[in-house]
Amino acid sequence: MRTTSFGDRLFFGLNYGLLALIALTCLLPLLHIASLSLSHTQEILSGRVTFWPVGWNTDAFTSMIEGTRMLSAFRNSVVITVVGVALSMLVTILTAYPLSRKLFPGRRYVTLAMIFTMMFTGGMIPTYLIVKIFGLMNSYWALWIPALVNTYNMLVMKTYFENIPDELEEAGKMDGCGQWRQLLQIILPLSKPVLATITLFYAVSYWNSFFNVMLYINESAKYNLAVLVQNMIQNQQLLQEIVLTGAQVEVVPESLKAASVMIMMLPMIVIYPFLQKYFVKGVMLGAVKG
Incomplete structure (x- = not known):
């Protein structure tokens, strides 16, 4: 021993x-x-x-829910996150799977081209102009389309797919499986750890969207929780108005700020334990090889 x-x-x-x-x-x-x-x-x-x-x-939470647009902002955050994660996962899977197949022609050059975007980007102003030209301003599509694929997430998923034994693919071909059936019935069921991990990455990113919402969304009714909470924390006058509105309860701005931050964080805190068992395994097995 x-x-x-x-x-x-x-x-x-x-x-x-x-x-x-x-x-x-x-x-x-x-x-x-x-x-x-x-x-x-x-x-x-x-x-x-x-x-x-x-x-x-719990008067602070009551005042936040009844005296502000917290519920509508929460609903907006849910819409942005759920639709954004669904679209990003779909496109990421459909990008990572063909790039993980050895028979895919030019996959090395496509992968290098996508890695190039991790180091060099068009910048904020060109991106803003493109979003404006395509008429996406003041629409959640301005948040979803530019962020459809995160290159790092795609590489993690691609590497995970590559680690799945080739024998399973050969067995699927012998049973008459095409590429779509192999992806849906063999690859994805074996990839739950990396799928859960990338889903969590995208969910946190969309849920915490702040700068893009401020940049592309003009109507305050479409703001998400991140923007609403930030505005309330910085606007002392708004906090005082909330305190005066809830005259039947006794609250102070400090408790309102804390309550708004907790409402912002709670969904991710609740979701994480259900995905935590997949998290480490998904990152390690899907890590990018040197």
């Missing part, structure tokens, strides 16, 4: 300590925000709230 040396124990101990410290820097601000959103107003004003709610109170 191999014994662990003092150097190894010291190395692992330092690593665990560093990782725990990094985890705390991510977790403690989240706990503080959650505590502010659920604490009583007097406890917030007195500065007694740290990492645990003091005087349980």
Whole structure:
């Protein structure tokens, strides 16, 4: 039985300590925000709230839902995310699959051309002009079409497809499977880890869309949660109006800010545990080879 040396124990101990410290820097601000959103107003004003709610109170969430366009913005975020993820996954799969097949002519040059776009892009102004020329302004298509394929996500999925044994493809051909049946009945059922991982990547990206929404969407009624929350956090006058609107409840701007951030984060926090078991496996098996 191999014994662990003092150097190894010291190395692992330092690593665990560093990782725990990094985890705390991510977790403690989240706990503080959650505590502010659920604490009583007097406890917030007195500065007694740290990492645990003091005087349980949900009035901040009530004021946000009843006194703002939070529900409509939430609905807009859901539409942007669900449709965007569906379109991006469809196009990413249809791009990665042929590029992973050895018989696909010119696949190396197509892959290199797509990798080129990771290092050099047209820039914001040309992209804006193209979106405007095609009449996509003030439409969610301006968010979906330019972001249909993320090259990194496509490469991860392509590499995962390449790692699936060729014998399965040969067996499918012997059974009379064409390329579509092989993709739908063999490749995709075996690719659940990478599909879940890339779905999560796209979902987080679309859910947190802020700059593109500000750039391409002109109507405030079409704003998503990211834009609405950012506007409320920066606009102190708007927060005061929300406080005055909810005169029947006792809230302060700090709790409103915290509640809006929690509403923004909760969907991704809820979804992640269901995909977490696929996450590490999908990234590792689909990692880009050197």
